Amino acid sequence: MQDQDEFYRILCSSETLRSGKKGFFHDFSGHVMQTAGDTWMSRTFGRIDDNEGRVRAIFTDAKIKNVVTDTLAKVKLLFRNKDAEISKRRRLEGYQLAAVGEHDKALLLFSQAVLRAPQPGHYKCGRNKNVDQGLSLSLALLGRAEIFIALKEYYFALEDLRLAAEHDLPDKLMQELQRKNEQCEHCLKDNENSLVPFDPRINKMAQLISDKEKSNSGGGDGTPLNGAVNSELRWSSGALEIRETTTAGKHAVATAEIHPGDILLVEPPLAGCLLPEFYGTHCQHCYARLRAPVGCPNCSCVAFCGKKCREVAMATYHKYECKVLALLIGSGMSVLSMVALRMVTQEGPRKCLKIYEELKKNDVERVAMLLAISTVTPMATPDTHDMKSPASSKSVKRRIRRRKLKESRREEIKKMMEEKGTKESREGDDESVDVAPYNLVTHADKRTSKDFLERSLMAAFLLKCLQRVGFFANPSPDDEVPGVEEITVAALLLRNLQLLQFNAHEFFETRMSAEHRFHGSRPVYLGVAIYPSVARFNHDCYPAVTRYFIGRHIVIRAIRGLRPGDVIAENYGPIFTKRTLAERQRTLTGRYWFQCMCKACQEDWPCFENLTNDSVKLRCPTVGCGGLHLRSRQGKPIKCPDCQKKICLEDRLACLRECEALYERGLASMENERVDEAIETLCDALKRFHQVACPPHRDTHLAEIALSSCLADYGNTWRPAAL
Template identity: 25%
Template sequence: MDAKSKTIDCLFAKICKHLKSHDKELNQNFIKLTTNFDRFKFIWHIGFIGKELDLLFNNTNFSPKDATKASAFRQEGNEQFKTKRFFDALVKYNSSLQFSSASQPENNLALAYANRSAVFYHLNEFQLCLNDIESALRAGYPQKSRPKLIERKLNCLLRLEQYSSGIEFIKAEKINLSSDVCQNFEKKFKTASADKKLTPLEQQFYFENYGHIDLTITSPNPKVACASKSIDIDYSMERGFFLRAAKDIQVGELLVNEPPFASVLMAHKIGHNCFECILKLNPLKMNVTYCRQCCLVAYCSEKCAAASWTHTHKYECKYLNFLINQSGLSHMEWLALRVVLKAGKSYLLSLKPLLEEYEQQFESSLRDGSCMAFAEGEDKVYSSHSYLPIFNLVTNSQVRKLNDLFRRSFVAFFLVKLLEKSDFFEADSAEGFKENQWFIGGLILRHLQSISCNAHEVAELHLSNAKKNAMAESSAQGIGAGIFAILSLFNHSCDPHVTRNFRGSRCQVRAVQNVKKGEEIYDNYGVLYAVNELKERRHKLKDQYFFECKCVPCRNDWPLYDKIESQLEMKNNLKTECIDNLAVS
């Protein structure tokens, strides 16, 4: 058995074997439970499982920053810089940052940022140079070397024609500069022909450096954030919540431009894509930075690094190597944890009575359109940043098999143990600790079910032959997963009306067919009539999404693309034979 599957799967098999030999009535007791909170509480009370998980997490290892490696890579970068091999120098300085921290004796973090800023300056990437200078100063760059860094920043401001900023910076840093240097720069700035105010220091990485594509929704929907006025949310008992055309929609129209509520980067892309926004990392065009505690994850900017640490990574960091390389946890299961972390414990506990009542009322029976107010605020806006639409997604608990629910409950307990070891529940009282674990575990269990039916793969385009720019032979490859409030409302058709594209983790939905006002707008769930046989499509949809597709291509058994020509030829031959056999009157 490979390393990726052995930990969770083997431990689950061991637990099931133990329980079968010790508790004959466990299955019957578990199957009677109707809410995810009760299911999680049930498995939490099986002490044997908790002990096994404690032992598992107590034996995991954490690899902290390494001052020796950080210093060595920085020195290698310096050698590359001296010979003007700037790209090689960038790579080395990035490696130094990966292993650096501000607490190291040499303060490798500040020194690596400062040295990398020199590379960006020589590459005429003055905005990136400024960003690195600011990072070096924040990290405690040595006072004795500060003047050369200040002069580099002033030169960048000159080259970017940010004259007002330059004059203000001179005033603030006069104490660190000689009078001659101050006077020289003041003269340069004051004699400049114009005071042009360009873009702020925070850059729009992707759109400025990879080609601008207009992703502006021309007519924003006041009730559905990140969507066009062309769509409305509707409800029926048969379809659930779904999207309908509020007006005639034309091919090519941008209908949705939505960030995920939560997302996760696949393990094999860690270090290649931003761990927060999932953009592909480009060291020549980004201020690539790293987690300040571990050596595993990289970010496209300090902004993404800070957001990641605040919301999710601080609870995953010490166990990340175990999660991605040893635990066997899938990225979709990881995403369930991310949903709870992104929402935040305080916010979730404030909703506890509402969410528990919802589970009790609707999980064991059919829902209706009033089952939950998923729009928030005085204006009742359906927001992609709100947790309630994500909580409200269907779980299909009622039709899942016993083993499926029990395994997901076990995975939820595994993730709650991770949170416990990461001090997520640290501030809770003794009684609150237990109650909060049950509540958070129940939410994770709910999302482990809803994500399997509602999450979307995040993909990026890979060229099969970059030299020839062979777009015709390119393919979309999965790099992560996200849960989206609006995307989750699209129902499936094997002949969809829309297509999805990604910029990092942010998804754009465009029409590929005209849709008349009042018609439902369909996406697809990974199967298309043109490339998948009817039997294959129905099997996958039934197995994962628990429904039998009755779209037009399925009802009429439309042919695959490669069979259309042969069927047309057969029909034409039949038509010719019929004409030849007509009796002449």
Template identity: 80%
Template sequence: MGPFADDGAPLNSAVNSVPRSWSSGALEIRETALEGKHAVAATEIHPGDTLIVEPPLAGCLLPEFYGTHCQHCYARLKAPIGCPNCSCVAFCGRKCRDIAMTTYHKYECKILALLIGSGMSVLSMVAFRMVTQEGLRKCLKIYEKLEKSGDEKAATPLTTSTTTTTTTTTMSDTHDAKSSANSRSARRRIRRRKLQESRRGESKIEMKRKEGEDTKESRESDDDNVDTAPYNLVTHANKRTEKDFLERSLMAAFLLRCLQRVGFFARPTSDDEVPGAEEIIVAALLLRNLQLLQFNAHEFFETRLSAGHRFRGSRPVYLGVAIYPTVARFNHDCYPAVTRYFVGRHIVIRAVRGLRSGDVIAENYGPIFTKMTLGERQRTLAGRYWFRCTCRACQEDWPHFENLTNDSVRLRCPTEGCSRLHSRAQQRPGEPIKCPGCRKKICLEDRLACLQECETLYASGLASMDDERVDEAIGTLCAALKRFHRIACPPHRDTHLAEIALSSCLIDYGNTWRPAAL
């Protein structure tokens, strides 16, 4: 039995039927100066709701899983089919093999040993595949549409192409200078020739863009079929150091050289020549990919089940890295509202707590308040993602599990429209209290009774989970969490344990594997 979408249809069927992505309609992407583009609840969201199912724009397995998982869909291999030209990878069937062979693998196949042996990161592999799977013509269209957009982000390819040209020209200059015995006059001729070629570069780019396009209508139609949204994800190009930018430029130059060797370009330039206009454009896209993947890629995983129990002893095993453009818009929270898992190559995002219309829908980038102190979280996020988290858990410095109790919970004022929160210790039996927010006398006894009921339901849900009755556990935990967030606010130890348990139960619907008993 698979998970269900909001309309009652099995989620697995939704995954198999949609070519790109599926969304419940409960979220929308907004943009602000402070938060950038981010996901927001378009309507009320309940625990367990499926928010989005999205395939990757591009993804790569880690090399250690080439022999156990399909190179294209990441499924466990049962009756693998190999590549007809290399012995490096395997596929789960003919369909995946044919897709790979007609797009990215026909290029990677020839140099895969070099790419792996170079020690380059899996992010660099994904950046490379973002180009190889699209092909040259579409890459040129992506670049052209980015350039036409005229915004700040679209200007990045022009900047990066200049940097890449400088890098590759320097490599060519070195080669030419050696071949001419370091002749001063020869070096002057080389610089003069390259200056002339660079001045002609813009007109060459325009000529290349017009090749093969018969009418203005066909060009506009091609533009409409090109989605540049993934390439406008944050890159923090203006925050990068010269060293960082140089290293990524060198990697882009290396990947460009690889593409020149494997027939990606119809007429690749030789090593001692300045790269052509098309090659410079592709190098600019490679550099852009290398920057945006740093902050927007997701590790995809399967859950490794233990022999004795579905949950006790199970753990995620990370198989590779992929870029999911819509999910990449979700901002971070140290107290995330959603969990994620993977069905095949699709990422699935589901809510683990309720949200109101207009609330930010945030996932977690690694540090969770229950496991890391505020200082540790801030250092991790600043070092890896270059931002300082200001979520509620950080602003209020919530305690992690060692110091977390149920007594720190706060109860919502029962007056409609009042956002004031009250500690459970404020309410004494039979005595109303005055709310400083709405200035009314209120009684919290009903809310305290509801809170106790939630804690009882949590215990029941955890017992169902322990008995491996997954659907029953999900139903009980979702009902309890929905009630809790309507009458109270965290931190609350039992609630966080219930949300972690719900997340584990939902993840059980994704890719799982139990090793065969010895």
């Protein structure tokens, strides 16, 4: 059984780096490992204890450097280019469908025409020069505007007309554009009072996000989350804080009373990526479902919901990823590896160097602290999750020697940055960086040499891609060892590949059925992102919070009451109502490398099929007493063994029965799709329950699951059109 669990752990770790499908990277890493052999991996590569050294060994060690450099030299730009012929064909097909009233299908074809059309003046293929007289994009936008007018979606039509008007158009087309523009504005004016308003609940949450962003950027006071904004965790409520212990690591703890439904955190991602299968249906930047997509000016691989998202992407990450996106997807790398790359491309080389320098300074200070502790109090253990006591005095001395060698490299990087005399570089020297997200747990001390080698090879591959797309001002030739700046960026990539394994979140939209808002609804996972504050929440098989997404923001809300000092835990996948203790422990050990010690695991709570209301425990009514008592049908006083007082549980039982009645009422409101009413009733019932009783209790867990579904209705949802 132990061998099976170890195999499962290795499999889980590998799949966070590359997908199950074979591709270039699968063959590449397998060939390198076969060349290296187990002895070299354990005795040579396994003794390197820093990311820079690991990456450098990939390109310099005589055992593997030739196979690595020869293979990576074959990396070439690979992406789906624009094609005016395809754009014209899709546009004409769209007109044919529109002529017979198939406007929804026509809209898809016109959007494809928009995405495949070259920018005016950017015809790189000779066959495109004379297609549509260079007006493919404008013609596609004008055609799509016609469809939106037919569908009475005038805002989208006006936006397409504005985009078309940005290009030089012949007089005839310009006159047509102006006519359609006037038609849209006239229709909007006539119908402005009859338009269906947006869901006020969604508007409220969107405003919360907007105000929160203004508050964090100094642009406003912000909307308080559950009473106050946390001064240390800028995206979270003042009702929580992050604490750190040697046993639990960094985790969220309640600092005030928290009630069901409270909003505890609203946070944008540090970085995130869509799964490739959603590139054509969702915005590459904000993850919103597309209705009137616009494309990248250079490639046909991705789509954006509008100009704003496109401009942000083109100014940061997509200008680098654009020309190798098809290569990255075809390599077989995982979406987590894509996020690791995005964490670098969105920052640019200058900021990446600064981030890594700050991280190295922190590492030096940490080693110095450990040395001081071991010298003054050899038996002391620092109260921190990430710092490890030195295994021996030899290991500390070895670290100090290596630190001195690395200091010279850091000085070289610093000198290189100082010599960059451009205005951009000078401004960057004053730019502060937040390295807290990069200090999330990586479990580097638990990784095998084979795991490190495979991740180092992925970092080397991503580095080669960055060299090809102009990320570095002067990239090293293929036959030379990468320079200091390139090794540093690759080391940061390697760090990202480690921390993402345990700290990333899948983001989703709720896909509803055509018949009912909740019956048959399910979360559809769109991609992966890293939310640094949420990443610090620990796991519980009986979570206190639920999460959903509004655009690219994650929202964390309480689904049960918590008292000051209680741990605020979310769930990493296995929940006690659906998975047995053995199944949960195997999953958590294999995927996240820890053994869960939550209350549900310690007491081995039953799954739903064996769960009843009779196992509930009632709280002692004596103030300050933590005693718990099994549900009793008798109203006679009993003696509490904790406080030694005679107590009567009749009031507690009456309140419990009221909660069970409220659960039924809340579920009935949910059945009738009265979402706000259901949320209010369920929150009230759950608040009362946890004041008088403790789980497990079947109806309570059903109510918490129902509340999670109702709250998710505030987030990204989509209902497919009925056929």
